Amino acid sequence: MQKGASLVSMLVLGWVLTLHGVPVLPEPLYHIQENFDLDRFMGKWYEVAVVSTCPYYMQAQREDPAIVTLELHHGPSAGEVKMNGTVLRQGRCKQISTDYSLTNTPGQFYHHFAKFQADVDSYVVHSNYDDYAMLIMLSIEKPSGNKSTTVKLYSRTMNLNSTVLEDFKTLVTEQGMTDDAIIFKQDKGECVPGDLSAKPDAQPKRATESVVSPVGLEDTESSDIHPLKGLRPKARTLLLTGPVNTTTPPL
16 A cells, blocks of 8 residues: 555656656666766767668768768857868868757767757767767657667777777667678868869778777758758658668767
């Protein structure tokens, strides 16, 4: 009887808290980097590898898999992180920018992609800050509820340590994707927005693997960060009504 009364009390308390607008935050979906250090995570990164459950995003990445140069820094307020990036595509230097909101969980970031009414949660699951970072991004589109999972590998250099690479492959398979689907980006060089002298690399170099040196955004023109970015309305409708993976739980 006492246990029953306690249970009722807890339910009533939860109901009252909800009425008063106190958010009940769910536990993170992924195991985040332990003792995550935001300041150490800031700075320059290269997005060197990616894989996603979204078929259109994968198609766009395969067509021009250029390494994206990213700069992470603190935003104007204490609860924001700003990501700026550049990527060389077809001789043009394209600029990428996303404002992330910090969450109550260190290592978990949030942003809303208004164009497709999608909520995106980003999780830093592994990082040693000096060489590499592995991220999982979960995108949920509203009101359809369609989900896509994207796994990314960031590096401070263009070289991939073999151990890091194997760990990244393991992380990918743990999300229900195959490691042979991973797209390793090509080094087309860094660029500066507005620099008309940039030219396509005739022989682009892929991010290289080295056993010595160890080793995503609001954009109006490219699909580098959001899986549905750049999708034509008709194609996007076909994608969302087709076999989209909605079972897997994605700066």
